[in-house]
Amino acid sequence: MSEFHLPWLSLAMAMPLFGAIAVSVMRSRDRAWKVSVATCGVTLLFACGEWADFALLHSFQAHDRWDLFRLFNLNEKFVVDELSAPLLPLGALLYFATVLTTLRTKINRFSFALTLFSEAVLLATLACREPWIIILLLIVGVIPPWIELRKRRQSTRVYVFHMSLFVGLLVVGQCLVGPEASVTDPPVLAGCLLTAGALIRSGIFPLHCWMSDLFDKATFGTALLFVTPMAGAYAIIRLVFPIAPSWALQSIAILSLVTAVYAAGMALVQKESRRFFCYVFLSHSSLILVGLEMATPIGLTGALCVWLSVGISQLGFGLALRSVEARTGRLSLDGFHGLYEHTPFLANMFLLTGLASIGFPGTIGFIGTELLVEGAVDVYPMIGFAVVMATALNGIAVVKAYFHVFTGTRHVATASLVCRPSERVTILIMVVLIIGGGVYPQPGVISRYHAATSLIKLRGAESVTPHQEQNLGSEK
């Protein structure tokens, strides 16, 4: 197996852990914010280094050369491959942007230590290929939001109920997976349990209420960081995808599709901004699951492209909403707020990221959505049409929310609501990624296609034609 030139993975995971320890003993919240920003920034650099190094290696997978894991005999468990290589910088970017845009009004209530700890856990999850360690990390990952809910004296029952179900199903399912499990000899019951667990974590209908409850009760930043990395989708790819037959995956896709359409419809009728965001996100993340479960090269490529585009655009969308909330308090979508003249930057970001997430032409999501729909139509034509309907509904919901938050009236502010430099930087990063990825999508699509064909090869390679394998090999 190829080795990185530097221990990128170890550094990317260790950095936020050390940062969390340092921040937890700090009394000054302002200083804690600065240290957190620096930690997340350096972690992002390490994650980007990992991606660049991986691209230079021209390999299907790689691990650290001088890694810490070797001490614990874990060096074969934490491996970067085509799938996870860009997900690590994406995860690091999510944390960096969220921490960077946390305004002073929020730093007293946003736990930086828990956030950095969560980042370390997330990066470890995304770099891990060993099922039991992934499950362990996923379990650890649900703890920080629970601690925050407890600290805020909010009811944790909805969250605990769903997460217990998620953990229980994953653990039992993995126990039932035998060593000989494969696509040709699928452990059906184990596959069902694992799928159910991962789908609950992804917020599948009708067991999705924990997500809206979390957005309602936790801080926006924590909720955003818990759902946007889409750990449930990652669990499906790592735990279910290698052992589930195509017919099973494609049947599950229908459940995801129902969720996508249902959540899009729910987003249209929401009167509270966070719940609106939650349903828009849920709809998009379910569309990704639809593509992943198609298990065809084109559908899977589309899903992996949309994974990245939705990760970036929904992060930007959520951060724009969070920044507005930081200035005004919680927003109702029943009336108009007319904030455009005060925060045109945030308004433009809100619209751009919202449109990018629905795959608007010229943005990063456009080609991914086209591929996803194309892949879905190949398998079940009606599914492709329903995907189109879901994106149409999401489009209406996004513009409706934009109009309600930023237009419709003239807002008189008693204090300046203009963007802070940190927000401006984040906005510009998002814009570059969204427009850049939209204007020049070919490298990203090719990279995701390689990841898709590698994943399909893991399943027994019956979906990959010899011609594709040959092409794949020659390109490597």
Next chain:
Amino acid sequence: MTVESVLYILGVVVVASPTILLSSLGLPLLMGLHLSEATQSKLTKGAVVAGFLASVCILGVMLVSGLRHVPIEFGNWVSLSQEHFHFHLKFVFDRLSVPFVILTFVLCGTVGAFASVYLHRDRGYRRFFLLYALFLLGMVVSSLAGTIETLFFGWELVGLSSALLVAYFHERPAPVRNGLRVWATYRIADAAFLIAALAMHHLTGAGDFDGLMGSGPWPYGEAAIGSTSALVVGLLLLLAAAGKSGMVPFSGWIPRAMEGPTPSSAVFYGALSVHLGVFLLLRVSPLLDVSIPLRIAVVMLGITSAVFGAIASRAQCDVKNALAFASLTQVGIITVEIGLGLRYVALIHMIGHACLRTLQLLRAPSVLKDYRMLENAVGMHLSGDTVDKSVSISPSRIWLYRFAMERGFLDALLNRWIAHPFTSLFRFCDSMEKRWTDLLSGGDSHGADRLAPYGDSLEDVE
């Protein structure tokens, strides 16, 4: 230098000019830089003139050389050759696209010049010209698209810019609500378009119009699909065209769109945007030759829209709305012409109508002002506003008047039978979810509903 290379360079200029305009207006906005009104006006003028001259030159070269179909290839934007997935960027200059793109530059140029004066020192000047650039790019891409995906690309840009321009005066709720209505209608049309594009892809294996409509230059191509397939795809495209051109039953958005400033109303809804749907029908007109039921559907929709537009326009009480429905009448007639196979007649009718309507809409505000000035000078009403009470009006005429005044009750019907059941269903689901989470929480789970924004405290939930 060969004719092909000259045409290629000119084609690049036509497509690049609105792209550069959009970038030069958009990037400074994102960077927080403020361009002056004069700079924006000059950039707009330069881009429109460059695009216009290049397209006229292409027309000249085509006429001199006798070429009728000039494809300009930009290669694959995205390609997965192993999966036979290509997003091909191809623009076609032919007898349909060249007149339409020249029309686009002429009308957009006129309106741009008008708007730079009309919106002078308006707070939304920059926003207007950015959206204008987006619209121009969308129109140019739609007009010249050589593949259905490229057409969809331009189609979406036109839709977004139109909806945001309807809501241009965004400090009032009415324009915003109307903008949202326009956007919702467009999204339905877009969904139909995308499904039709996917269906075409599956039927022909490519999104290229040449593959779909045969190799002959427009309008002599022959559709390469069976009559049943043509009917299904054609009906979806007809739905998309009806939404975009505001035909029955989607006509409600046209008068609503008049909430935008006069220049945008003129070019977007009176002249160009409203013709994009019929342009689509013209582009895929070989499909109509394959399916008689499809042709009948097109003609019926056209007749219905024309008659409805004629009735509704006679009862409107403001000039913009009257012109909007008059536009609908003409669009309906153009659709009938397309259905009857009179493609050149439809194209000429479309160009003539677009120019006339732009002139009318741009002149409408000042003609009213002139009229009032004249009345003030004369000291009396010129029309002699007298009502002849002796004429009896039959109940059917009263009903017809009410029907016209209420714009055929179409908005109310769509609200009642489509929008309301849809939102009611999801509101019911929302209330069920609340009950479920209340049950799990053992109390009220939607605490955020009680919080009001702009309070003294910036804390969200305690």
